Structures are given as C-alpha cells and as structure tokens.
Amino acid sequence: xxxxxxxxxxxxxxxxxxxxxxxxxxxxxxxxxxxxxxxxxxxxxxxxxxxxxxxxxxxxxxxxxxxxxxxxxxxxxxxxxxxxxxxxxxxxxxxxxxxxxxxxxxxxxxxxxxxxxxxxxxxxxxxxxxxxxxxxxxxxxxxxxxxxxxxxxxxxxxxxxxxxxxxxxxxxxxxxxxxxxxxxxxxxxxxxxxxxxxxxxxxxxxxxxxxxxxxxxxxx
Numbered sequence: 001x002x003x004x005x006x007x008x009x010x011x012x013x014x015x016x017x018x019x020x021x022x023x024x025x026x027x028x029x030x031x032x033x034x035x036x037x038x039x040x041x042x043x044x045x046x047x048x049x050x051x052x053x054x055x056x057x058x059x060x061x062x063x064x065x066x067x068x069x070x071x072x073x074x075x076x077x078x079x080x081x082x083x084x085x086x087x088x089x090x091x092x093x094x095x096x097x098x099x100x101x102x103x104x105x106x107x108x109x110x111x112x113x114x115x116x117x118x119x120x121x122x123x124x125x126x127x128x129x130x131x132x133x134x135x136x137x138x139x140x141x142x143x144x145x146x147x148x149x150x151x152x153x154x155x156x157x158x159x160x161x162x163x164x165x166x167x168x169x170x171x172x173x174x175x176x177x178x179x180x181x182x183x184x185x186x187x188x189x190x191x192x193x194x195x196x197x198x199x200x201x202x203x204x205x206x207x208x209x210x211x212x213x214x215x216x217x218x219x220x
Contacts, residue, residue: 040052
C-alpha cells in the first residue's frame with residue numbers, strides 16, 4: 001500500500017474526472033434554490049436558532065415539491081414520446097422490455113425447528129450446517145494405504161532443488177512483459193505502476209523475491 005500511496009501523491013490530479021451530479025441537469029432556478037438551501041442549512045447548523053431551522057425547513061420543503069414536479073413532468077414527457085415505430089428506434093418496446101422480465105423471488109429459509117430464518121446470521125448458520133452435512137469426505141477403503149501417503153507427505157524429503165537468486169534484469173523483463181489495462185489485486189498495484197518503478201523499487205522487489213526463495217516466506 002505504501003507504493004500505491006506514493007504513486008497517488010506523485011500523480012497530478014486532473015480536474016473534472018468525477019461523475020456529474022444529479023442536480024447538474026436541473027434548470028438554473030432550481031440550482032439557485034439548492035445553493036440557497038445549503039446556505040440556510042449552514043446558518044442553522046452554526047447558530048442552532050429555531051427561527052433559522054424553520055426558514056431552512058420551509059425552503060427545503062418548497063424545493064422538494066419543485067423537484068418532484070419537474071421529475072413528474074419529465075416522466076410524462078418521456079412517456080408521451082414513446083412510439084413503437086422505427087422513427088423513434090422502437091422506444092416503446094425498449095421501455096417495456098424490463099417490465100416483461102420475470103422477477104426472481106427469494107424463497108424463505110426454514111430452520112430445523114420449522115421456523116423461518118429472518119436475520120443474516122440465522123441464514124448463514126443454516127447454510128453452514130447444510131454444507132457441512134453435504135460435503136463429507138469419502139470413506140476410506142484402505143486405511144493402510146492412506147496412512148502410507150500421509151507419512152510420505154509429512155516426511156522431510158526435499159521435493160526439488162533450491163531456486164537460484166533472481167537479478168534486477170530478470171525482474172525488469174518480467175515487468176516489461178506485463179499487459180496494461182489489467183485489473184489490480186487487493187493491493188491496488190497494476191502493471192502501469194510497476195513499469196514506472198525507480199531503480200530503488202526494482203532492488204526492493206529483488207530482495208523480496210530472493211528472501212522468498214531462501215526462506216519460503218515473503219517479507220513485509
């Protein structure tokens with residue numbers, strides 16, 4: 001995460017990358033009323049006077065009614081322009097397509113006592129008990145053979161020769177072969193970030209890999 005934080009702090013921010021807010025599509029008079037509501041709310045939060053709260057509530061209720069009327073008018077305008085012809089690209093059939101889809105109803109879950117599992121914890125417990133009874137290990141037909149395999153797997157035999165230490169050149173080649181645009185993992189480190197690592201970062205990766213090969217555990 002330290003690498004990702006350092007990359008974010010060193011990357012210049014571009015203005016205007018965020019998604020547009022809903023009120024950006026409102027008319028100018030509604031936008032002005034929204035700004036006025038924010039101003040009244042700030043005054044009420046600062047002073048705490050009942051009169052300021054009354055002014056904020058009165059303005060907020062009027063704004064809600066105005067927005068509701070605007071949205072209803074937009075819906076009526078949208079519905080009135082629906083048409084099943086080719087001129088409107090069959091907008092009527094596209095609007096009713098979602099209405100014809102069957103709805104998947106989630107059946108209630110019964111517990112062992114015949115009651116219903118209502119909370120998430122009760123549902124998880126019932127599913128856990130069900131999976132516990134379904135997934136059972138296969139019966140052992142030859143216990144001696146099973147014990148022999150277990151002893152062999154637990155024995156201290158060297159399965160393969162130790163790996164050779166890696167070099168910075170190998171790490172650079174592997175990073176260069178990474179494809180851009182792939183989704184990062186839980187650490188949010190993607191190929192673009194790795195390809196822009198300085199020499200110090202490459203040496204740090206080399207130390208981590210060599211420690212993994214020699215000790216069998218990654219360093220933090």
